[in-house]
Amino acid sequence: MIVKQRDKLHEIMKLEALDKRLIHQHPEKEKVRSEWKIKQTELSGEKEVDYPLGFLDDKKYFILHNVRLADSNGYFQIDTFVLSDRFLLIIDAKNWRGRVSFGQNGQVTRYSPDGKVEGFKNPVSQVKTQAFRLQRWLLSKNIPEVPIAYLVDFSFPKTIIEPASPDIKIPAEVIHNSDLLFRIQELEKKYTKRVMTMSQLHKVGELLKSAHVLPRDILSNYHYSSSDIIKGVYCPECGLVPMEKGKRKWFCSKCRCYSEMAFISALNDYMLLFGDRITNKQAREFLKLPSRHVVNRLMHKGGYLQIGRNKGSVYQIILK
Numbered sequence: 001m002i003v004k005q006r007d008k009l010h011e012i013m014k015l016e017a018l019d020k021r022l023i024h025q026h027p028e029k030e031k032v033r034s035e036w037k038i039k040q041t042e043l044s045g046e047k048e049v050d051y052p053l054g055f056l057d058d059k060k061y062f063i064l065h066n067v068r069l070a071d072s073n074g075y076f077q078i079d080t081f082v083l084s085d086r087f088l089l090i091i092d093a094k095n096w097r098g099r100v101s102f103g104q105n106g107q108v109t110r111y112s113p114d115g116k117v118e119g120f121k122n123p124v125s126q127v128k129t130q131a132f133r134l135q136r137w138l139l140s141k142n143i144p145e146v147p148i149a150y151l152v153d154f155s156f157p158k159t160i161i162e163p164a165s166p167d168i169k170i171p172a173e174v175i176h177n178s179d180l181l182f183r184i185q186e187l188e189k190k191y192t193k194r195v196m197t198m199s200q201l202h203k204v205g206e207l208l209k210s211a212h213v214l215p216r217d218i219l220s221n222y223h224y225s226s227s228d229i230i231k232g233v234y235c236p237e238c239g240l241v242p243m244e245k246g247k248r249k250w251f252c253s254k255c256r257c258y259s260e261m262a263f264i265s266a267l268n269d270y271m272l273l274f275g276d277r278i279t280n281k282q283a284r285e286f287l288k289l290p291s292r293h294v295v296n297r298l299m300h301k302g303g304y305l306q307i308g309r310n311k312g313s314v315y316q317i318i319l320k
Ligand SMILES: [Zn+2]
Pocket: 235, 236, 237, 238, 239, 240, 252, 253, 254, 255, 256, 257
């Protein structure tokens, strides 16, 4: 059972909305696009674990993605958690392509397909540190001691993992994603003692989910004001902005198409960029509409909840 989904998708949607709406001459336009692409690659790497984890028994295993916990040393983040009544497993996904060479002390050199060579800290010690912090965190919440296993999971089957010299052993915790399911089966054989009841396990899953601290808003890395944001409704067919509002539908003067609900996508963008509350005046500016009555009608048509009455009221936007 998946207890918590990934937050990264939301971050990617935010970056996508900013990339789409930031004016072309803005100095950070390129930076937004490149971070958007990096996050997409990270997510596709992390999602590779979904396939092997999909074979696990839903009733025996609880899965949480992207959990960020606070402790006395700051925050630590775990890509994927697998919880069972016998052990907990931390999976650290590595979306590295090319060749990965393990040297002395587990230090890693990555040779990317584009010829780039980079050194990295021992990924096993990193995930081991996460396991240590998690154990300490669980004890502080009065959770009985549970064995914590950890794996560094290389997402892509074509990544070559090799020792830097013949006398070096690749750490046993380093695996290819195609072996993940079998490693979990080995852990099942290793940890035979039940340390929690299913109801306790359920509580641990919920506790981890509720303790998750959202990272700082990804858009706070960028400097832009409302005037740097392109206003209006985008044409769903050709991307022209702004569409013109007719009596019942929105009209695109370029491809001459009509759309009744194109404003929904604009409100999604507004929510991703500015939050989930919008006043009538803000909606008028953002959707480029002349009257508060038109906004009011559209908001009701879109099914958005109105909070408060008259001038002080706001609409609550949810992603649609
Ligand atoms: Zn169009």
